[in-house]
Amino acid sequence: MTDLLLLSVILINFFTLGSARLVACIRAVALQGALLALLPPVSHGLSGHTLLLGGTALLFKGIFIPWLLLRAIREVRIRREMEPFIGFVPTLVLGALVTAGAFVFADFLPLAHQHHAGLFVPTAMATMFSGFLLLITRRKALTQVLGYLMLENGIFIFAVLLAEAMPLAVEAGILLDLLVGIFVMGIVINHISREFSTLNTERLTALKE
């Protein structure tokens, strides 16, 4: 069950890397967040801690944040990611390479013995790398936010391994920070589109030496 969840997370990485439609990308990342919310109860068993953690993650990552982002693009009326710095097919190939790399690399890591066989660590790394790829290769401010979210999702997978180290209050605070951060980014995106009539961040180049 855990492996199935993690494999779908990897598939969503690929879908987001290859898709040009912003709404579809936001939905995909929302689905990814929702799947990750199932991870704590599924891998650690049902308990108050895991249920609350999963519930908060579902609420924030699966519902609130996508809603904020969908609202942001409804107001700016932009639907597609045009002309990324690196084309969609090359990004997909790169994505496949880093995912394969993550699986190979995970074998060399000095993991605790109970994590050797699992998909947790490679999936976490693959998701983080995919997030980075999105951040680097896309021009739209919104896709960059999605990249940041995906990076956070990857870190969340790793955090689930260490659920006992993170008290619930801290975990909830971290998710709240993420939510407010995305909220502020949404506002800035709105202002970018109003000032520049575009969401392309390459227009943001007035400040340099």
Add this chain to the structure above:
Amino acid sequence: MLTLLILFPLAAAALALLLPWHRGRSWLLAVSGGLHLLLTGILVSASGVWPGPWIGIDPLSRVVLPVTSLLFFGCSVYAVGYLGLRRDRGNRVIVACLLVFLSAMTLAIAARHLGLLWMAVETTTIASAPLIYYNRNRLSIEATWKYLLLCSVGIALAMLGILFIAYAALVGGGAPVSLQFDTLLAAAAGLSPPWLHAGFVFLLVGFGTKMGLAPLHSWKPDAYGEAPGMVGALLAGGLTSVAFLAILRAVQLMTAAGDGAMARQALLGMGLLSLLLAAVFMVRQPDIKRLLAYSSVEHMGILAIGVGIGGLATFGAMLHLVNNALTKGCLFLSAGNIQRAYDSKRLSEVHGAIATLPVSGSLFLAGFLAITGSPPFGLFISEFTILRGIFASGQGWIGLLMLLLLGMVFIGMGATVLTATQGEPVTLDTAFKDNLLLVASPLVFLLLVLLLGVYLPEPLQTALQEAANLLEVQP
């Protein structure tokens, strides 16, 4: 008491959002700043260390907390004058964000749990983004976007670093899996070294982005350049010190685990790189606020070098942290005044500042002399202590390199600052005049730095020494 110190600015922020009175909100900010400073004074003067499970005061926070609080109070008094000049912008959001920012900085300084520390530092990023966007033009949007995205990604990497440290405890087996800082310190020897090292590197990169160490400083000139002067002062003096404190926590952990040497090497390398890059970009810099931003990169580099060398230099770095924060306060606030008066911060418009604005112009020039380490200001003493530490450690070439770069910074910065301040008076298009609220804080900061250069009070010396010991002696 400490809880009160963190919570009351939040309450004041909520009040600021509700209060329908422009001047009242400005004064609310100043009163909260004063109350924060008062409570901090009481808290810090109480002797003894009391680390709790979540928040507590240890010697390092005893140094950073008063400095941050004092800087905030000065900026909040300045803000009353500044926000009065900019009534058209409104001050509801900026006052609330400043107060949340204060609360988050206090929490980050007092946090005894790495997760809590992370949360507080991320909150400072979010709360300061609207502050940078205060002027609402294209340039400030660009600066805000870069700041928000780069710092958020940087901080996300710091989270990964924290998780790696927890994983080090899990793999090491000897330690309980917890991120409570004292538990971690006590069990540091049982942490699995590869994961601990990876965790340190990620923490250094993450919080280093926030602190603005080269090569992770690219957001800094933009953000400091476009933010209002007082926000620049708070970021350059307060937030960078808080981020440095977070890095020092990681150094503490590495030292406790017996890997302090590796941590020091990394800090030393980044520090030298920061000094070098800052020196290069400060030469012929035509924008006075971007100049100050590079000066901030330079001084973060000096702090990192000080801790990287260790011994006497660590003490110097602690003193330097205090001096740098206060001098940056003076410089950014007076540069803010100059910018308001000339309606520009570029050398093409700004010249003759001393003749035109006698107080702000002179403060800016004196602040420049202080920040470049001229005697008799405090930074001369702290930079000299760091250099003595370097030569005593037998790494003379680092000392020589640092001296050379400091000379280059002096010349580069001097060219810009002298062009801006010297010359014939200019007739201004704006109605700006120096007034007490706008010059009192930078003047007091400058006098304090001067005082620290002539006389180092006994309690402060003890506090700095205790903080430095925390990074040296293995507990």
